[in-house]
Amino acid sequence: MIQDLKEQYGTIFENELINEIVQVGTFKEVPEGFKLIEIGDYLRGMPLLISGAIKILREDEDGDELLLYYLEKGDTCSMTMACCINDAKSEIRAIAETNAKLIMVPIQKMEEWTAKYKSWRNFVFNSYHERLNELLSTLDSIAFQKMDERLVGYLKEKARVTKDDIIHNTHQEIAYDLHSSRVVISRLLKKLEEMGKIKLHRNYLEIIQL
Amino acid sequence: MIQDLKEQYGTIFENELINEIVQVGTFKEVPEGFKLIEIGDYLRGMPLLISGAIKILREDEDGDELLLYYLEKGDTCSMTMACCINDAKSEIRAIAETNAKLIMVPIQKMEEWTAKYKSWRNFVFNSYHERLNELLSTLDSIAFQKMDERLVGYLKEKARVTKDDIIHNTHQEIAYDLHSSRVVISRLLKKLEEMGKIKLHRNYLEIIQL
């Protein structure tokens, strides 16, 4: 845990802070598909992601889903921070996109470290900034892009995050993430295949050149 | 300025902090329609809103606009904070929706106060939390609602923020805020009028019962 932590956060946190994290944090390793946070959960800890990727989803009352963004190594969940501090319920669902390692920090430390460590303050504010910008670009894509562009963006981002040009998803799963329907996604994927940009298979697809 | 500040923030900030704000902050009064922030601006100050409302807009490369949310008294602009700290450009445009009074605080103080005052930390984190949630509900409305629902929501929110059941906008202006077209908005407004929910006039409309 200490090596992992130092490797990922050693350059941005001072040693004293690293030591504190090691003392109070709990190391956690989760498999792909593991649900870390459900909508409505109260959160007792803040995750620091060491490796892997977490996908953050939004859902409305009717159960319609939408992928918001991915967390990657070095990220933390601003939503969680905000919820911890205000003692509010989670507005989002978090699911491990790949196997992931993370350290959970008890929320009581948040307040203390924010006063004590400049590097922690910077980290927290930076995280907020990044998350706000991620949300904005998600919003952009929904507001300003058509489904075909969103689909291409989705595939690119997924390939980047999983470091794999094979997308291991059914059309139905992609449709859920984009809040669309299976038939629409199949239609658009077929077009992409005809353009030679991807190659379709059962249960997965290959990215050729997007 | 001191009375205004104390009235709005007296209960959440300790006296010492209030005094610091008074010393370094500059009071600003802006008329309706005044542009406070343009996309791409570098920000040198953080606004504390005393009265009035500010609308926050997003725009894509093609110049298509979208209303994100309103800031009201007691609010501050998290985007601004995030930008200040990271020395980044503004991702949004801010325009006074009504006449507004605000206090601009130099960003150098941000970091200092965050270390020094618990009430300031709480305020800042609270603001982030609120803004994230506002962004999420904006995202919900775009992703999950149809235009007629969005329009009703827009009218309600606008009436609430301006404290006025008369909406002083042309159909074109509403269309810009919702990132739609004039004809579509006219069509939907007409339906709302037929349902007896609003009454249309030239350059404005009355809300009867939404």
Added chain:
DNA sequence: CCTTGGCAGTAACAATGGTTACAGAGGCAC
């Protein structure tokens, strides 16, 4: 008074995305 420019109403049409329905293909269990 008349002109002009911006605003609103409306119709016809196009494009996008969502829905329903059904057929065929792949693969697993028996």
Added chain:
DNA sequence: GTGCCTCTGTAACCATTGTTACTGCCAAGG
């Protein structure tokens, strides 16, 4: 093998939203 279930391909159709075009209306300013 057969049966079954899931995934994909495809067609036909519908609903919503966006576009274009044209009309009349109102109000300001000459």
